[in-house]
Amino acid sequence: MRSFDPQVILRPELGELKAYAPSTGSYELRLDANEAPAVLSPAAKKRLGEVAAKTAWHQYPDAGQKDLRKAIAKHLGVKSAQILAGVGSDELITLLLTVATRLKAKAPAPTLLTTTPTFVMYRLSARIRGQRVMEVPLDADWDLDEEGMLRAIEMAAPNVIFIASPNNPTGTMVTRSRLERVIEAASGSLVVVDEAYIDYADGNHLDLLDRYENVAILRTLSKVGFAALRVGWIVASPNLIVELDKARLPYNLPTVSQTLATLVLTELTDEMKSTCVLVRQERARLTTALGNLRGVAVVPSQANFLWLKLEGSAGDVFGRLGKLGVLVRSFHGRGGRLEQYLRVTIGTREQNDRFLEALRESL
Numbered sequence: 001m002r003s004f005d006p007q008v009i010l011r012p013e014l015g016e017l018k019a020y021a022p023s024t025g026s027y028e029l030r031l032d033a034n035e036a037p038a039v040l041s042p043a044a045k046k047r048l049g050e051v052a053a054k055t056a057w058h059q060y061p062d063a064g065q066k067d068l069r070k071a072i073a074k075h076l077g078v079k080s081a082q083i084l085a086g087v088g089s090d091e092l093i094t095l096l097l098t099v100a101t102r103l104k105a106k107a108p109a110p111t112l113l114t115t116t117p118t119f120v121m122y123r124l125s126a127r128i129r130g131q132r133v134m135e136v137p138l139d140a141d142w143d144l145d146e147e148g149m150l151r152a153i154e155m156a157a158p159n160v161i162f163i164a165s166p167n168n169p170t171g172t173m174v175t176r177s178r179l180e181r182v183i184e185a186a187s188g189s190l191v192v193v194d195e196a197y198i199d200y201a202d203g204n205h206l207d208l209l210d211r212y213e214n215v216a217i218l219r220t221l222s223k224v225g226f227a228a229l230r231v232g233w234i235v236a237s238p239n240l241i242v243e244l245d246k247a248r249l250p251y252n253l254p255t256v257s258q259t260l261a262t263l264v265l266t267e268l269t270d271e272m273k274s275t276c277v278l279v280r281q282e283r284a285r286l287t288t289a290l291g292n293l294r295g296v297a298v299v300p301s302q303a304n305f306l307w308l309k310l311e312g313s314a315g316d317v318f319g320r321l322g323k324l325g326v327l328v329r330s331f332h333g334r335g336g337r338l339e340q341y342l343r344v345t346i347g348t349r350e351q352n353d354r355f356l357e358a359l360r361e362s363l
């Protein structure tokens with residue numbers, strides 16, 4: 001057989017990347033992926049089944065995502081023309097980074113600006129496309145470093161700026177005035193505010209869209225109980241949506257994802273709300289309980305997970321938790337100030353008690 005080394009055709013950036021691999025292995029309790037707990041009511045499951053059963057299996061999905069866009073728009077109080085839905089918000093991140101790549105005078109390559117630590121997909125998606133990635137460290141309170149961001153905007157002329165609020169993995173919201181000054185300084189960039197966890201937070205940044213055309217908001221159903229559907233969306237100016245739509249794969253969202261997400265947003269919003277209420281109650285309870293443990297410091301969270309600082313390296317505790325059947329996310333491998341941090345998804349009361357017990361044993 002003739003040999004062929006794929007490297008001769010592949011972009012060199014792939015050499016620095018690894019495939020996204022969620023932890024495998026069997027754990028009794030998985031609190032590593034920021035999914036909502038499995039608390040969907042039997043009645044809601046029945047409705048989802050009924051609607052799924054009506055699918056026209058032989059037909060392509062609605063390429064225009066009409067009903068879904070309408071349902072999202074109504075849910076948020078914006079216009080359908082401001083919405084584009086994707087296979088998770090991940091697809092929209094990728095779509096943005098595919099098209100927002102016009103080379104700027106000051107930049108050697110299209111540039112993405114974001115914070116660190118933050119959601120890793122921004123960096124990954126940009127590097128796969130050969131873009132330059134600039135990361136400004138969050139400050140000591142895991143808030144936006146306004147000066148650092150302004151300097152980076154001036155120096156690097158980014159095409160796109162990603163800011164997650166609440167941020168993953170820190171659970172913190174950015175201070176609104178800092179965010180606005182960044183948006184104002186970035187008049188030649190699109191500022192994407194990723195609100196994947198906004199249903200767990202106090203307040204949101206949707207109103208920025210009324211004041212700044214260079215802002216887009218990302219949302220998703222993944223963290224509020226419907227990760228299986230893979231539905232996320234971007235809210236932006238109709239001008240930008242029209243352009244993004246040109247690069248979107250026409251049948252990106254399967255029919256079932258469209259119809260079931262539409263159902264969720266029209267009939268099952270109370271289900272989502274009660275999931276959020278439960279998680280927020282548990283977040284308060286868990287924050288207090290963990291705060292009482294010696295050797296653990298909890299960062300106040302606006303999301304459905306907690307960002308925990310341990311006394312030593314998080315790796316040891318992570319390993320012991322794993323042996324007890326509890327999987328969380330450890331950042332010890334990232335080194336620096338992340339060395340001591342674990343991220344733990346908030347589960348049901350029983351799951352959280354189980355985690356607390358395991359953590360006490362692991363410290």
Ligand SMILES: *Cc1c(COP(=O)(O)O)cnc(C)c1O
Binds near residue numbers: 194
């Ligand atoms: C989980 C997460 C997403 C991913 O959302 P999908 O809709 O599942 O693709 C986006 N942004 C942040 C900050 C996240 O943590």
